[in-house]
Amino acid sequence: MDGSGIRQALSMMNERGSGEGAGYAAYGIYPDYRDCYALHVFFDNVRENKPLLDSTLAQWGTVEHDEAIPTYDRPNLRAVHTPWRYFFRPDPSLGTPEDEIVSALVMQVNAARRGALIVSSGKDLGVFKAGGWPEDVADFYRIEDYEGYIWLAHNRYPTNTPGWWGGAHPFNLLDWSVVHNGEITSYGTNRRYIESLGYTCTMHTDTEVVAYLIDLLVRRHGLDVELAVRALAPPFWEEIDRMPEAEREWNRALRLAYASAMMNGPFAIVAANRDMIVGFTDRGKLRPMVVGECGDRLYIASEEAAIRAMEPQVESIRMPAAGEPVIGRVAP
Amino acid sequence: MTIGSLPSRYRIGIDTVRCMECGRCIENCSYGVFRLDGDRIFVNSRNCTACHRCIACCPRDAISLEEHPCDYRSHPLWTREAREAIYNQARTGKIILAGMGNALDYPVIFDRLVLDACQVTNPSLDPLREPIELVTHLGKRPARLDLRRREGGDVELSTRLTPNLRIETPVMIGHMSYGAISLNAQVAMARAAKKTGTFMGTGEGGLHAALHPYQDRMIVQVASGRFGVNIDYLERGAAIEIKIGQGAKPGIGGHLPGEKVCAEISRTRMIPEGSDAISPAPHHDIYSIEDLAQLVRGLKEATEWKKPVFVKIAAVHNAAAIAAGIARSPADAVVVDGFRGGTGAAPMVLRDHVGIPIEAAVASVDQKLRDQGIRNEISVIASGGIRGSADIAKAIALGADAVYIGTAALAAMGCRVCGNCYRGLCPWGIATQRPGLVARLDPDEASELVANLIRAWTLELAELLGAAGINSIESLRGNRDRLRGYMLDEGLMQVLDVRAVGA
Numbered sequence: 085m086d087g088s089g090i091r092q093a094l095s096m097m098n099e100r101g102s103g104e105g106a107g108y109a110a111y112g113i114y115p116d117y118r119d120c121y122a123l124h125v126f127f128d129n130v131r132e133n134k135p136l137l138d139s140t141l142a143q144w145g146t147v148e149h150d151e152a153i154p155t156y157d158r159p160n161l162r163a164v165h166t167p168w169r170y171f172f173r174p175d176p177s178l179g180t181p182e183d184e185i186v187s188a189l190v191m192q193v194n195a196a197r198r199g200a201l202i203v204s205s206g207k208d209l210g211v212f213k214a215g216g217w218p219e220d221v222a223d224f225y226r227i228e229d230y231e232g233y234i235w236l237a238h239n240r241y242p243t244n245t246p247g248w249w250g251g252a253h254p255f256n257l258l259d260w261s262v263v264h265n266g267e268i269t270s271y272g273t274n275r276r277y278i279e280s281l282g283y284t285c286t287m288h289t290d291t292e293v294v295a296y297l298i299d300l301l302v303r304r305h306g307l308d309v310e311l312a313v314r315a316l317a318p319p320f321w322e323e324i325d326r327m328p329e330a331e332r333e334w335n336r337a338l339r340l341a342y343a344s345a346m347m348n349g350p351f352a353i354v355a356a357n358r359d360m361i362v363g364f365t366d367r368g369k370l371r372p373m374v375v376g377e378c379g380d381r382l383y384i385a386s387e388e389a390a391i392r393a394m395e396p397q398v399e400s401i402r403m404p405a406a407g408e409p410v411i412g413r414v415a416p
Numbered sequence: 417m418t419i420g421s422l423p424s425r426y427r428i429g430i431d432t433v434r435c436m437e438c439g440r441c442i443e444n445c446s447y448g449v450f451r452l453d454g455d456r457i458f459v460n461s462r463n464c465t466a467c468h469r470c471i472a473c474c475p476r477d478a479i480s481l482e483e484h485p486c487d488y489r490s491h492p493l494w495t496r497e498a499r500e501a502i503y504n505q506a507r508t509g510k511i512i513l514a515g516m517g518n519a520l521d522y523p524v525i526f527d528r529l530v531l532d533a534c535q536v537t538n539p540s541l542d543p544l545r546e547p548i549e550l551v552t553h554l555g556k557r558p559a560r561l562d563l564r565r566r567e568g569g570d571v572e573l574s575t576r577l578t579p580n581l582r583i584e585t586p587v588m589i590g591h592m593s594y595g596a597i598s599l600n601a602q603v604a605m606a607r608a609a610k611k612t613g614t615f616m617g618t619g620e621g622g623l624h625a626a627l628h629p630y631q632d633r634m635i636v637q638v639a640s641g642r643f644g645v646n647i648d649y650l651e652r653g654a655a656i657e658i659k660i661g662q663g664a665k666p667g668i669g670g671h672l673p674g675e676k677v678c679a680e681i682s683r684t685r686m687i688p689e690g691s692d693a694i695s696p697a698p699h700h701d702i703y704s705i706e707d708l709a710q711l712v713r714g715l716k717e718a719t720e721w722k723k724p725v726f727v728k729i730a731a732v733h734n735a736a737a738i739a740a741g742i743a744r745s746p747a748d749a750v751v752v753d754g755f756r757g758g759t760g761a762a763p764m765v766l767r768d769h770v771g772i773p774i775e776a777a778v779a780s781v782d783q784k785l786r787d788q789g790i791r792n793e794i795s796v797i798a799s800g801g802i803r804g805s806a807d808i809a810k811a812i813a814l815g816a817d818a819v820y821i822g823t824a825a826l827a828a829m830g831c832r833v834c835g836n837c838y839r840g841l842c843p844w845g846i847a848t849q850r851p852g853l854v855a856r857l858d859p860d861e862a863s864e865l866v867a868n869l870i871r872a873w874t875l876e877l878a879e880l881l882g883a884a885g886i887n888s889i890e891s892l893r894g895n896r897d898r899l900r901g902y903m904l905d906e907g908l909m910q911v912l913d914v915r916a917v918g919a
Contacts, residue, residue: 243537266538267537267538267885269534269538269884269885269886269891269898270886270890270891270892270895271895271897272813272894272895272896272897272898273890273891273892273893273894273895275897276782276894276896277786277791277894279786280786280787280789280791281789304560305560305561307561307563310565311563311565311571320547320549321549321551322547330570331571333573334563334571334572334573336577337558337561337563337573337575337577338561338563339890340557340577340580341557341558341559341561341575341792342561343553343557343890344792344890344894346888346890346891347891348887348888348891349538349885349886350538350539350885367887368541368546368887370538370539
């Protein structure tokens with residue numbers, strides 16, 4: 085799929101945005117560098133900020149290739165950053181797992197705030213985002229030029245940090261990217277939890293913690309994605325108390341161990357990695373989430389209209405229950 | 417009366433038009449303020465403690481009470497309290513004893529923190545329509561789980577969880593011993609704990625047989641005097657608490673005068689009748705953090721690792737590091753008791769000047785545990801000066817898992833915080849062992865009052881959570897984003913890690 089379809093889908097929901105932030109994540113777009121970490125970076129000023137990032141990267145590994153991400157001026161979009169991409173290979177002689185090196189690098193660079201912000205860091209994927217309407221952001225990057233097998237997209241109605249490119253969705257760490265409709269009322273709890281485990285929140289917005297929580301639960305703690313979603317949006321104690329014993333026991337353990345990871349407040353979230361997409365809502369379902377299927381394609385959106393715009397022949401449309409994850413896996 | 421005696425602290429007045437000379441005030445005042453003189457009631461205001469018992473009993477509202485009827489020359493430094501302490505000590509040459517909590521006029525940090533609510537960007541929740549979970553678990557949590565899905569789709573949990581204590585609301589009743597308070601008061605609070613799905617501490621006074629029906633709701637205390645401790649006692653409790661210190665008197669022990677050690681107390685504490693019960697300042701088998709870990713392990717071993725073990729410390733300057741040390745032992749919870757915590761009796765100088773406020777202590781304990789990545793290793797229970805549901809919500813937002821209340825539960829049973837607990841004459845039947853006074857407290861009635869208080873606070877907590885768009889108490893814990901500091905200085909805001917109002 086090229087990016088034109090999702091651009092069209094997103095434009096159906098412009099009512100949900102304010103023209104101050106939008107973005108796209110695409111998987112499978114860098115087949116020539118599929119073994120390298122594709123780092124998408126926003127520079128404030130390439131000449132001033134790039135040498136520092138180059139030298140930091142050189143300490144941790146080698147850059148196979150880097151270039152400015154092609155962009156095309158749009159009248160309604162002020163380019164406050166220069167988007168850049170690096171194809172990076174961590175140094176195996178450091179003895180640290182590659183993922184650990186790259187996530188530490190992202191945390192360090194983004195916390196240092198030296199005019200460089202790493203907005204995506206996975207293999208064979210990239211996040212394209214900016215302050216503007218979805219169509220303008222799409223055209224700024226010409227996302228129709230990219231061919232991907234998973235796409236995420238988001239239109240933002242910012243209240244906290246309008247215009248801040250780093251605050252636009254998707255948020256990414258390594259393979260996981262996240263888009264989120266809602267506001268996380270447990271953000272303070274989640275942030276204190278995740279920051280005590282080596283993550284640093286730098287984007288001034290709640291969705292960032294979701295990417296880190298999923299990274300923690302799935303990559304570092306080895307939970308499968310259904311269990312990770314259950315930790316983030318667990319059943320109520322009343323339901324747990326009614327479960328058969330073995331099920332009750334592990335559900336209880338999950339809530340106790342990950343009490344501070346649990347997310348509260350209204351949300352519909354779609355997350356993706358290279359193998360799957362997963363959509364889920366808060367356990368009260370205070371935000372909409374619609375799921376459509378057509379052939380071997382899965383669509384998850386806030387509105388049915390977006391799905392129909394992208395896939396007029398959609399075969400089934402349904403609305404999952406609160407907290408129920410919807411998972412689409414990439415066929416091998 | 418000697419020359420140089422102090423002016424009376426209170427003045428009691430009787431409105432003779434309203435008074436019908438029924439004599440209830442005379443019967444009820446255990447301090448001897450009232451006596452019948454011919455056909456009129458004579459008042460000696462000097463004996464008054466402002467316990468309000470007479471006022472509560474007067475059927476005609478004929479009694480009035482005035483504090484400080486006689487002024488001193490006002491002076492900002494030489495306050496009435498400073499001067500009276502000097503006169504008192506010049507006369508006696510002794511340490512001044514005081515009851516209840518810290519009575520100095522320090523700013524209350526809770527009152528300079530405000531909570532958040534939702535508007536527009538996220539919906540607030542209505543507790544009448546939507547579930548709001550206040551269920552709280554206390555105990556160690558694994559940092560991660562070994563949770564795998566088997567072939568058939570079943571989930572297999574290989575991580576073993578240590579026993580946690582489940583409370584239906586994050587409010588527990590703190591430790592007040594049989595001896596410091598009456599058995600009726602203990603029974604009333606134990607029943608209230610059972611009714612509301614929470615727990616109550618025994619204090620260091622053993623567990624009287626009258627409390628055995630509620631033992632699954634009791635946390636048994638092991639303090640430096642080890643009064644009442646044997647294996648039967650440990651096994652009866654739902655959890656065990658080692659008391660290292662107390663917010664009202666950090667660094668010192670306790671003293672129950674022999675005159676209070678009646679036959680029942682002697683049996684429960686396992687000490688001779690009429691003997692003073694003196695708890696040493698330290699535990700003489702705990703001179704270091706590893707000694708504490710040993711005792712925790714010993715108690716767990718004795719109870720076959722079935723009971724959570726809590727450790728209570730007074731909030732002192734280094735509380736955060738001490739809590740981190742406790743978290744490294746097998747202990748399940750650390751109780752941090754702030755400098756406003758109550759007591760039956762403490763030297764006034766310690767009560768008023770030693771220790772730090774619970775708000776700062778909880779914030780720094782939570783932060784230190786997180787810095788060291790061991791917050792999951794231990795629950796944090798805040799106590800010392802919790803006056804209402806707002807204080808509870810703020811304590812939890814600062815990082816506590818739950819709170820203990822003490823004075824508030826006593827107040828629910830009638831206590832007017834007069835601060836004369838150590839005299840053993842409590843006219844409300846709470847801090848006394850005199851049978852006539854104890855009988856005034858009906859455990860059935862009083863338990864309903866305490867239960868009502870906990871129920872009311874639970875309802876209010878649900879309202880506060882709902883307004884903040886949070887449907888589970890876990891999501892408030894450590895959620896300092898939902899607090900703002902109002903008129904707090906920058907240094908303190910850094911300790912609390914909260915922003916200023918408007919920021």
